[in-house]
Amino acid sequence: xxxxxxxxxxxxxxxxxxxxxxxxxxxxxxxxxxxxxxxxxxxxxxxxxxxxxxxxxxxxxxxxxxxxxxxxxxxxxxxxxxxxxxxxxxxxxxxxxxxxxxxxxxxxxxxxxxxxxxxxxxxxxxxxxxxxxxxxxxxxxxxxxxxxxxxxxxxxxxxxxxxxxxxxxxxxxxxxxxxxxxxxxxxxxxxxxxxxxxxxxxxxxxxxxxxxxxxxxxxxxxxxxxxxxxxxxxxxxxxxxxxxxxxxxxxxxxxxxxxxxxxxxxxxxxxxxxxxxxxxxxxxxxxxxxxxxxxxxxxxxxxxxxxxxxxxxxxxxxxxxxxxxxxxxxxxxxxxxxxxxxxxxxxxxxxxxxxxxxxxxxxxxxxxxxxxxxxxxxxxxxxxxxxxxxxxxxxxxxxxxxxxxxxxxxxxxxxxxxxxxxxxxxxxxxxxxxxxxxxxxxxxxxxxxxxxxxxxxxxxxxxxxxxxxxxxxxxxxxxxxxxxxxxxxxxxxxxxxxxxxxxxxxxxxxxxxxxxxxxxxxxxxxxxxxxxxxxxxxxxxxxxxxxxxxxxxxxxxxxxxxxxxxxxxxxxxxxxxxxxxxxxxxxxxxxxxxxxxxxxxxxxxxxxxxxxxxxxxxxxxxxxxxxxxxxxxxxxxxxxxxxxxxxxxxxxxxxxxxxxxxxxxxxxxxxxxxxxxxxxxxxxxxxxxxxxxxxxxxxxxxxxxxxxxxxxxxxxxxxxxxxxxxxxxxxxxxxxxxxxxxxxxxxxxxxxxxxxxxxxxxxxxxxxxxxx
Amino acid sequence: xxxxxxxxxxxxxxxxxxxxxxxxxxxxxxxxxxxxxxxxxxxxxxxxxxxxxxxxxxxxxxxxxxxxxxxxxxxxxxxxxxxxxxxxxxxxxxxxxxxxxxxxxxxxxxxxxxxxxxxxxxxxxxxxxxxxxxxxxxxxxxxxxxxxxxxxxxxxxxxxxxx
Numbered sequence: 001x002x003x004x005x006x007x008x009x010x011x012x013x014x015x016x017x018x019x020x021x022x023x024x025x026x027x028x029x030x031x032x033x034x035x036x037x038x039x040x041x042x043x044x045x046x047x048x049x050x051x052x053x054x055x056x057x058x059x060x061x062x063x064x065x066x067x068x069x070x071x072x073x074x075x076x077x078x079x080x081x082x083x084x085x086x087x088x089x090x091x092x093x094x095x096x097x098x099x100x101x102x103x104x105x106x107x108x109x110x111x112x113x114x115x116x117x118x119x120x121x122x123x124x125x126x127x128x129x130x131x132x133x134x135x136x137x138x139x140x141x142x143x144x145x146x147x148x149x150x151x152x153x154x155x156x157x158x159x160x161x162x163x164x165x166x167x168x169x170x171x172x173x174x175x176x177x178x179x180x181x182x183x184x185x186x187x188x189x190x191x192x193x194x195x196x197x198x199x200x201x202x203x204x205x206x207x208x209x210x211x212x213x214x215x216x217x218x219x220x221x222x223x224x225x226x227x228x229x230x231x232x233x234x235x236x237x238x239x240x241x242x243x244x245x246x247x248x249x250x251x252x253x254x255x256x257x258x259x260x261x262x263x264x265x266x267x268x269x270x271x272x273x274x275x276x277x278x279x280x281x282x283x284x285x286x287x288x289x290x291x292x293x294x295x296x297x298x299x300x301x302x303x304x305x306x307x308x309x310x311x312x313x314x315x316x317x318x319x320x321x322x323x324x325x326x327x328x329x330x331x332x333x334x335x336x337x338x339x340x341x342x343x344x345x346x347x348x349x350x351x352x353x354x355x356x357x358x359x360x361x362x363x364x365x366x367x368x369x370x371x372x373x374x375x376x377x378x379x380x381x382x383x384x385x386x387x388x389x390x391x392x393x394x395x396x397x398x399x400x401x402x403x404x405x406x407x408x409x410x411x412x413x414x415x416x417x418x419x420x421x422x423x424x425x426x427x428x429x430x431x432x433x434x435x436x437x438x439x440x441x442x443x444x445x446x447x448x449x450x451x452x453x454x455x456x457x458x459x460x461x462x463x464x465x466x467x468x469x470x471x472x473x474x475x476x477x478x479x480x481x482x483x484x485x486x487x488x489x490x491x492x493x494x495x496x497x498x499x500x501x502x503x504x505x506x507x508x509x510x511x512x513x514x515x516x517x518x519x520x521x522x523x524x525x526x527x528x529x530x531x532x533x534x535x536x537x538x539x540x541x542x543x544x545x546x547x548x549x550x551x552x553x554x555x556x557x558x559x560x561x562x563x564x565x566x567x568x569x570x571x572x573x574x575x576x577x578x579x580x581x582x583x584x585x586x587x588x589x590x591x592x593x594x595x596x597x598x599x600x601x602x603x604x605x606x607x608x609x610x611x612x613x614x615x616x617x618x619x620x621x622x623x624x625x626x627x628x629x630x631x632x633x634x635x636x637x638x639x640x641x642x643x644x645x646x647x648x649x650x651x652x653x654x655x656x657x658x659x660x661x662x663x664x665x666x667x668x669x670x671x672x673x674x675x676x677x678x679x680x681x682x683x684x685x686x687x688x689x690x691x692x693x694x695x696x697x698x699x700x701x702x703x704x705x706x707x708x709x710x711x712x713x714x715x716x717x718x719x720x721x722x723x724x725x726x727x728x729x730x731x732x733x734x735x736x737x738x739x740x741x742x743x744x745x746x747x748x749x750x751x752x753x754x755x756x757x758x759x760x761x762x763x764x765x766x767x768x769x770x771x772x
Numbered sequence: 773x774x775x776x777x778x779x780x781x782x783x784x785x786x787x788x789x790x791x792x793x794x795x796x797x798x799x800x801x802x803x804x805x806x807x808x809x810x811x812x813x814x815x816x817x818x819x820x821x822x823x824x825x826x827x828x829x830x831x832x833x834x835x836x837x838x839x840x841x842x843x844x845x846x847x848x849x850x851x852x853x854x855x856x857x858x859x860x861x862x863x864x865x866x867x868x869x870x871x872x873x874x875x876x877x878x879x880x881x882x883x884x885x886x887x888x889x890x891x892x893x894x895x896x897x898x899x900x901x902x903x904x905x906x907x908x909x910x911x912x913x914x915x916x917x918x919x920x921x922x923x924x925x926x927x928x929x930x931x932x933x934x935x
Contacts, residue, residue, distance in 0.1 A: 035812070044808075
């Protein structure tokens with residue numbers, strides 16, 4: 001991979017600090033490598049208590065009795081709270097308030113909270129939760145999303161969370177060539193390394209301060225305040241260090257419980273989920289079953305795409321409406337078709353709740369539409385790359401939602417970029433046993449290992465869609481040449497902290513940019529999701545910095561008796577067109593302080609109508625991957641040998657950080673292709689640990705290469721940049737699975753590909769262990 | 773819970789008195805919650821992720837799997853000891869420079885694993901680097917910049933390239 005050795009960071013030297021397009025180092029990098037960065041699990045307060053949650057063991061049950069007495073009698077226990085202790089709204093939810101803070105009558109998924117405890121030691125809290133006596137009457141769980149459409153409702157809101165039909169053109173059109181298939185995606189976990197954690201501290205005014213790892217402070221604040229029956233200004237949230245998110249922190253987990261315990265005990269309360277609880281404490285990626293039928297002319301032009309998408313949202317709504325919205329809108333992939341009929345269902349079941357995860361909706365459908373495109377290419381006898389190039393979307397094309405793409409759409413360019421990257425793979429047997437499928441000593445017969453390569457293209461929307469008033473707020477204060485930037489944007493590892501500094505330096509010409517803590521004393525930044533913060537909070541910072549710049553120039557103009565219009569910031573100086581004014585930004589204002597706060601909204605989007613038609617999205621980012629995989633056909637083990645990403649990024653803002661996003665996103669897609677799945681049987685999770693839920697290690701991955709980045713500035717985006725976080729996770733999975741198909745000749749309609757899908761594929765009967 | 777225990781632990785060359793601890797507490801818990809050393813992280817507490825890596829008598833261990841009371845008499849080294857007088861170690865500096873830090877939760881454990889590797893082998897191959905850090909899970913980076921950080925550290929320390 002590219003050698004990215006840098007000169008040491010410029011901080012504290014006279015070197016100019018990095019601006020747009022330069023690899024600015026993270027301001028939090030130094031404390032993070034030293035272990036000094038305070039994550040939400042690192043918090044400590046004098047006299048603090050530890051919280052613990054009691055969770056239901058059943059996927060579906062009725063609570064017949066609940067006795068907290070035995071827990072309260074344990075020395076050291078300060079509080080045991082149940083649904084009866086919730087003073088305000090007893091339910092919460094990101095879009096729909098359908099999830100109980102504590103279950104009081106019905107259990108709808110395994111792990112649903114029933115009570116929480118505060119005690120003076122975490123082990124005491126854990127034992128106290130165990131001592132609570134709950135009697136359950138188990139019910140038969142509803143675990144089939146398809147069956148849920150007709151099944152009796154398991155929730156007062158019904159089982160259909162959202163049904164969305166996109167009808168475009170004439171969906172009865174048939175093609176010369178028709179291919180059909182049904183595809184499945186398993187349930188993936190975000191598995192951020194930091195589990196859910198936080199601390200709540202009661203305040204003198206009867207409110208609470210919550211130090212929390214989240215993706216969106218203000219949406220948490222609204223939900224916590226509603227359940228506490230407090231005005232929002234008495235529920236103050238501050239972002240604590242976030243150990244990764246990937247969608248897992250978009251929903252409330254322990255926020256309300258923590259605040260209740262702190263208010264009830266009058267003491268600070270800390271709670272940290274262990275890894276097993278984390279699997280039950282956050283939503284997952286929706287498993288999906290997707291039927292597709294593609295129609296094309298004999299020369300490979302798409303004429304119609306039909307799809308039926310059934311997404312299992314589990315017990316509660318979470319972000320299911322947006323997930324199925326994305327899935328349906330992007331179901332065809334980055335291809336033009338004049339006709340389409342997409343039937344999308346987000347269903348409620350007694351399976352674990354599912355919601356946001358990197359690339360949501362688009363990840364699932366990309367797996368299906370790319371398998372279909374390969375199938376169509378085979379049926380046409382056409383090169384799969386050629387087929388995709390022939391149908392690639394471009395600016396001015398109409399999506400199946402009727403929306404015309406007005407921004408950039410370099411689909412052919414990302415395809416060509418990934419194809420153009422030279423091969424860099426070594427032969428199958430390169431003399432390194434560790435590099436064989438399964439690692440050293442695991443391959444049945446090294447001579448039997450087969451190699452395949454695959455290719456995929458995907459896209460999704462940037463920022464929030466379907467009419468949501470999406471905005472972010474930023475304050476920039478310039479004081480003696482130092483800019484202080486305040487937003488409520490959640491830095492979860494993605495690197496907004498460098499973007500905020502780079503944007504501010506670029507606009508104001510200052511080097512030193514201080515980032516104030518993110519909290520709810522400023523307006524909302526919206527969520528760190530949907531690849532939106534570079535555009536939205538970046539846009540807010542840019543606009544606030546520009547407002548500060550205009551005031552600064554006006555003051556300097558008055559000082560020098562010139563028209564403000566003749567002044568501009570050039571590098572780190574304020575200069576006039578005629579050269580009579582030329583002074584450093586850092587000293588231009590003396591001790592005068594300029595501060596501006598701006599709320600930045602993106603261009604409006606619109607709801608989809610009853611036929612799924614409407615200008616629902618702001619902008620789109622496109623991506624392509626090419627993968628090479630070695631497969632041991634006898635044991636069904638796969639090893640990724642090469643994976644190349646090419647992406648439409650609009651403009652490269654920070655090359656090093658961009659690389660990290662593309663590599664990390666691709667790695668998560670590899671996980672979904674080859675190893676990651678939450679196994680659920682009858683609504684019960686079988687692998688809630690890092691021993692049994694595997695994410696890629698350094699040995700599971702090759703150098704994840706990045707091909708040419710396509711830079712076509714997006715007209716409305718700040719500095720032309722599109723968000724980059726989600727796209728690399730979208731087409732990586734189908735590219736890797738396509739490579740496994742090429743190596744094995746199998747259909748493999750399901751991801752992740754399990755060893756048994758390969759090793760047992762050619763057996764006529766289901767396997768059973770043979771007697772020795 | 774059993775009666776509280778009192779013992780002393782030697783961490784980063786300093787003896788720490790641990791009064792009134794539950795005997796079941798892990799070394800990770802005692803470092804983080806009793807000694808004010810939160811650098812070792814708690815990502816799985818099952819020995820799978822390496823985020824809690826420390827050295828006990830020079831050996832790299834998952835501190836979540838070590839009972840604190842069993843480390844009495846041992847020399848414990850944590851990530852907090854690596855920077856001297858505010859200057860990062862060469863491995864820490866390489867992680868910053870190479871872009872190996874994103875959310876950073878796995879970073880202290882990875883830094884400890886790489887320090888341990890380079891003490892044993894100052895010029896590892898890429899496969900050896902991958903093997904050495906394969907017990908450290910990272911969810912953000914895909915490991916590319918982490919491997920690059922090791923390249924940078926090896927180059928600066930020895931002038932050699934990781935093959």
